[in-house]
Amino acid sequence: MNYQVDKKGYYGKFGGAFIPEMLYPNVEELKSVYLEIIESEPFQKEFQKLLKDYVGRPTPLYFAQRLSEKYGTKIYLKREDLCHTGAHKINNTLGQIILAKKLGKKRIIAETGAGQHGVATATACALMGLECIVYMGEIDIARQAPNVARMKMLGATVIPAKSGSRTLKDATNEAIRDWINNPVDTYYIIGSVVGPHPYPDMVARFQSVISEEIKSQLKEAEGKENPDYVIACVGGGSNAAGAFYHFLDEEKVNLIAVEAAGKGIHSGETAATSVLGREGIIHGSKTLLMQTEDGQITEPYSISAGLDYPGVGPMHAHLCESGRAEFLSVTDDEAMQAGIQLTQMEGIIPAIESAHAFAALEKKNFSPEEIVVINLSGRGDKDLSTYIKYFAI
Numbered sequence: 001m002n003y004q005v006d007k008k009g010y011y012g013k014f015g016g017a018f019i020p021e022m023l024y025p026n027v028e029e030l031k032s033v034y035l036e037i038i039e040s041e042p043f044q045k046e047f048q049k050l051l052k053d054y055v056g057r058p059t060p061l062y063f064a065q066r067l068s069e070k071y072g073t074k075i076y077l078k079r080e081d082l083c084h085t086g087a088h089k090i091n092n093t094l095g096q097i098i099l100a101k102k103l104g105k106k107r108i109i110a111e112t113g114a115g116q117h118g119v120a121t122a123t124a125c126a127l128m129g130l131e132c133i134v135y136m137g138e139i140d141i142a143r144q145a146p147n148v149a150r151m152k153m154l155g156a157t158v159i160p161a162k163s164g165s166r167t168l169k170d171a172t173n174e175a176i177r178d179w180i181n182n183p184v185d186t187y188y189i190i191g192s193v194v195g196p197h198p199y200p201d202m203v204a205r206f207q208s209v210i211s212e213e214i215k216s217q218l219k220e221a222e223g224k225e226n227p228d229y230v231i232a233c234v235g236g237g238s239n240a241a242g243a244f245y246h247f248l249d250e251e252k253v254n255l256i257a258v259e260a261a262g263k264g265i266h267s268g269e270t271a272a273t274s275v276l277g278r279e280g281i282i283h284g285s286k287t288l289l290m291q292t293e294d295g296q297i298t299e300p301y302s303i304s305a306g307l308d309y310p311g312v313g314p315m316h317a318h319l320c321e322s323g324r325a326e327f328l329s330v331t332d333d334e335a336m337q338a339g340i341q342l343t344q345m346e347g348i349i350p351a352i353e354s355a356h357a358f359a360a361l362e363k364k365n366f367s368p369e370e371i372v373v374i375n376l377s378g379r380g381d382k383d384l385s386t387y388i389k390y391f392a393i
């Protein structure tokens with residue numbers, strides 16, 4: 001079984017590039033050059049230097065003593081929360097912006113839901129001195145004011161998407177419309193392992209630094225490169241793709257992907273794609289997708305904005321269907337409890353997205369000699385108001 005993308009842009013039966021004809025030249029340009037550019041020496045030199053000096057990589061692999069004692073196994077945390085801007089997203093936006101520069105693009109566009117990808121993109125644009133336009137649903141703009149302020153401070157223009165449900169998918173439509181109208185000078189930075197080929201593969205490669213570091217850090221700490229388990233939360237799937245990447249073909253490494261069950265899988269307010277999703281097309285690729293009988297995308301729900309997505313990227317759809325990764329669904333309540341537990345046992349306040357991954361510890365049994373790596377995708381500062389309200393602090 002192969003878990004990497006094939007030449008046509010598919011992971012098994014998922015992936016591809018289902019795009020309007022007018023986008024074809026843009027996507028074709030990217031597809032024909034991305035591998036050559038990102039594997040070239042000048043690209044890698046610039047990317048690696050920024051990952052080190054700007055992002056602060058390598059991020060630590062931290063042995064969580066108290067958590068390990070509680071669950072009777074060896075638990076390591078990959079500290080993506082310590083990246084500049086507080087999450088793994090910056091790894092990808094820096095990779096894509098260097099690529100955009102090499103392609104001679106002058107103008108960067110992005111879509112954002114909660115604003116985290118928008119902030120990471122605006123950060124990369126400020127760093128490179130490139131114009132930045134972020135599309136965001138009108139409703140999201142109202143409920144994510146701090147991130148809107150951050151983007152504006154960083155010099156980005158935030159354009160409200162006023163159609164449809166005025167949330168992420170409408171912002172995506174607006175971004176695609178912009179790209180169609182500006183094919184020559186504009187580059188579209190997508191924030192997860194979603195979208196038409198080659199985006200899922202490209203984003204997975206940029207995030208694969210996470211598992212590359214886990215391997216060498218585990219070798220140093222435990223004398224072996226491979227853990228028994230890698231656990232990560234999945235919205236679109238980029239932090240999980242990065243944490244899994246170099247273990248995909250190591251079948252002895254168990255991969256666990258944790259989705260948001262929201263208020264419960266069958267509550268109607270959920271984002272549990274692996275359970276409820278059926279094959280469909282979203283954001284330009286064929287994948288697992290929550291939809292109605294007649295194929296309309298269902299509005300997802302999760303307490304964590306980053307997991308509030310009706311699909312998963314095509315790599316994860318394939319990992320799910322092939323059984324290579326085990327998918328777990330974690331409710332809002334389970335995630336919040338796991339978040340406060342990590343805070344009070346290890347002194348680390350996680351993003352609520354990441355807290356979902358920690359809730360998996362309650363659902364699995366590990367033995368004392370096993371090594372479990374949890375990808376701590378981001379820090380919880382952005383979620384303080386949600387924590388405060390939930391626990392009435």
Ligand SMILES: *Cc1c(COP(=O)(O)O)cnc(C)c1O
Binds near residue numbers: 351
């Ligand atoms: C955006 C985000 C996620 C979800 O996105 P993926 O592409 O699935 O990684 C998870 N954790 C944090 C901290 C995020 O900001």
